[in-house]
Amino acid sequence: MRLSNMRKIALWLTIGMLLAGCGQQTDKGSFNIDVHLSNAPLGQVFLEELTLKEVKVADTTSLKDASGRFALSGTVPEQGLYRIRFGNSKYILLALGADDIKIEGDYNNLDKITIRGSEASVALQQLLNEANEKGQALTLEMRAIDSLQGANTPDSILQAKVQRLQQQEADLQQSFISHAEKTPYPANAVFALSMVNDPTKLIEQKQVINSIAQRFPDNSLVSSLSARISEMEQQAGAGSGDEANMTAVKVGDTAPDFTLPDPSGKMVKLSSFRGKYVLVDFWASWCKPCRMENPNVVKAYQQYKDKNFTILGVSLDKKKEAWVQAIQADGLTWNHVSDLKFWDSAVVPxxxxxxxxxxxxxxxQGKIIAANLRGNALEQKLQEVVK
Incomplete structure (x- = not known):
């Protein structure tokens, strides 16, 4: 028995989120962020707002102080989810409002940083760290089951382990829903719901979603979440789309731009492929369903590569050697990028x-015209659009 599609305990990190006023915090106004991170690399630092459809740069600075001190400032029209991103795509998530925030810690251990001046950001970091810890434990358990399958372990033993894993995952999903119901911060409520990896379960949470919307009636991004889940419900009712792969972006959206290194270390930007039809293919060397699908992708590429079509492979690998070996073994002769951060990759949120x-x-033009094209579906779609 195999768990489907190597599902990760993370969904829609890019959905915009807002914070409710709590204590002395206000929704809008000016903010200041003072950061002191030992071992931080010199270079550009970006403060980016994560919205439903795009990433917006709110402020930038150049880190020139070897001690790792820098500051960011500006104004926010309303509280939202932001990230401080460094040149190599490592980042710190913040629930940012009109706050004076101080951040201290070690760049090489960002999950242990100290945040002061934003109760919502502190709570968000705690929620994220707990989710990552539990998600990693489940991933290790899943891999252990895969190893047992490869060793021809009796089905009776496998079935018991799989059922236990499924119950642990269900408990984790329920904990996210419970957090969303109880947190005083709309950002954290939406973020907690974004951790639920089963769209069907999200659709079932109408009462929770309505409760959050009633608690934060002026929160535009809570409203966006409600609208997105309603859309998912309509898609599920119509039988369209792959529920296991519902994402924060959809057909009709402009694909969010990103820049990641290729195997040689050269930085490659998605928007540099404008003018061509591009398949942005998220995969990994360790993902068996991905490797099984690769022959179909290779076939389509060989047929249409000379007809204004190309592919950008985006890997969620951790080890460069395994990534490069899989590219060579599967004959994937198109462009590839990865920051080698597994599910912590910048492209996941x-x-x-x-x-x-x-x-x-x-x-x-960079607009998404189809998603999750597998088997012959990719060739059929290319035959339709590529002339």
């Missing part, structure tokens, strides 16, 4: 990836 393989077909 940007696109809201919750399972792989996942892909998006972009038109020459």
């Amino acid at each position: 940007l696109y809201g990836i919750n399972a792989i393989p996942t892909n998006f077909l972009l038109d020459p």
Whole structure:
């Protein structure tokens, strides 16, 4: 028995989130962020707002102080989810309002940083750290089951282990829903719901969603979440789309831009492929369903590579050697990028990836015209659009 699509305990990190006023915190106004991170690399630092459809740069600075001190400032029209991103795509998540925030810690251990001046950000970091810890434990358990399958372990033993794992995952999902119901911060409520990796379970949470919307009636991004879940419900009712691969971006959206290194270390930007049809293919060397799908992708590429079509492979690998070996072994002769951060990759929150393989077909203007094209579906779609 195999768990489907190597599902990750993360979904839609890029959904915009807002914070409710709590204590002395206010929704809008000016903010200041003072940061002191030992071992932080010199270079550009970006403060980016994560919204439903795009990433917006709110402020930038150049880190020139070897001690790792820098500051960011500006104004916010309302509280939302932001990230401080460094040049190598490592980042710190913040629930940012009109706050004076101080951040201290070690750049090499960002999950242990100290945040002061934003109760919502502190709570958000705690929620994220707890989710990552539990998610990693489940991933290790899943891999152990995969190893047992490869060793021809009796089905009776496998079945018991799989059932235990499924119950642990169900308990984790329920904990996210419970957190969303209880937290005083709308940002954290939406973020907690974004951790639920089963769209069907999200659709079932109408009472919770309505309760959050009633508690924060002026929160535009809570409203966006409600609208998105309603859309998911309509899609599920119509029988369209792959529920296991619902993401934060959808057909009709402009694909969020990103820049990641290729195997040689050269930085590659998605928007540099404008003018061509591009398949953005999220995969990994360790993902068996991805590897099984690769022959179909290779076939389509060979047929259409000379007809204004290309592919950008985006890997969620951790080890460069395994990534490069899989590219060579599967004959994937197109462009590839990865920050080698597994499910902590910068593209996971940007696109809201919750399972792989996942892909998006972009038109020459960068608009998503199809998603999750597998088997013959990719060739059929290319035959339709590529002339």
